[in-house]
Amino acid sequence: xxxxxxxxxxxxxxxxxxxxxxxxxxxxxxxxxxxxxxxxxxxxxxxxxxxxxxxxxxxxxxxxxxxxxxxxxxxxxxxxxxxxxxxxxxxxxxxxxxxxxxxxxxxxxxxxxxxxxxxxxxxxxxxxxxxxxxxxxxxxxxxxxxxxxxxxxxxxxxxxxxxxxxxxxxxxxxxxxxxxxxxxxxxxxxxxxxxxxxxxxxxxxxxxxxxxxxxxxx
Numbered sequence: 291x292x293x294x295x296x297x298x299x300x301x302x303x304x305x306x307x308x309x310x311x312x313x314x315x316x317x318x319x320x321x322x323x324x325x326x327x328x329x330x331x332x333x334x335x336x337x338x339x340x341x342x343x344x345x346x347x348x349x350x351x352x353x354x355x356x357x358x359x360x361x362x363x364x365x366x367x368x369x370x371x372x373x374x375x376x377x378x379x380x381x382x383x384x385x386x387x388x389x390x391x392x393x394x395x396x397x398x399x400x401x402x403x404x405x406x407x408x409x410x411x412x413x414x415x416x417x418x419x420x421x422x423x424x425x426x427x428x429x430x431x432x433x434x435x436x437x438x439x440x441x442x443x444x445x446x447x448x449x450x451x452x453x454x455x456x457x458x459x460x461x462x463x464x465x466x467x468x469x470x471x472x473x474x475x476x477x478x479x480x481x482x483x484x485x486x487x488x489x490x491x492x493x494x495x496x497x498x499x500x501x502x503x504x505x506x507x508x
Contacts, residue, residue: 291316291479292337292446297346299329299336299503306332308503310346314446319472319480321494322505323487329503330483331373334448338370339363350446365394369443373450375431379424383415383434386423390442408437411474412467429460436467447471448481453489461489468493 292314299307306329314320324330335341337348339360348355350366364370378386387408391401409416415437418430426434432452439447453461468480484490487497499506 291351293349294337295347295349297336297348298344299332299341300344301332301341306503307336310503310505312498312505312507314479314481316445316477316479318496319468319482319494321487321490321497322481322483322500323490323497324483324485324500326485328485328500330485330500331450332503333500333505334370334372334450334481334483337363337448338368361393364390364442367442367445369439369441369447371432371435371439371447371449371452373454375428375435377423377426377431377434379422381423382419383421383423383426384419386434387415387419387438387441390438394442404441407474408440411440411471412437414463429456432456433460433464433467436464440471444475444478446479446481450483451485452482453484453486465491465493 294310294312297307297310298305310333322330322333332341336343339355339358343356353366355363381389387405388401391404412433414433418426418434436449436452439449452464456464471478472480482490482494490497
């Protein structure tokens, strides 16, 4: 599904990703573990087109992504929940959820179907739909960010350090949500980065490690 070939990324004159080659297959859940600064966020942002790749190639099926802007990559059914959530404070939770689908020009029926899916995956969101994004706690914001990523991420879902800072109850609910998503969409590929491998529990099928911008595929 998604393949990286010898990807290098520089930021502020420093090499952050070094010759990264990896294949992400459908139906797999992959945990990518590394300390802060190892390149986890840069990897996901590079796949999403938020950071320019210096060299190498990124393929999604037969499509080479390197020159596609981020919104066109999302339109390939790729969802991304960044570490800092990026919930729009002046919009309601429902508006935050539907925004990516509206940008893609999806019909009202399509958007409603995706909202229904999200509420089945993350039922905790339903009581918050009318709430302002500014009224969410940090943990609630992470649940909404997950839901927003699920709205468009029907094939590939990338979650950047989702368990950092979550209370144990919310972490358990987040894990349960991912389990429901895998049951509902068994072909989806889920990529989760974390600095603490213990936070991933038994969620991933595979654990990869990233150190100084290089990935070791275990």
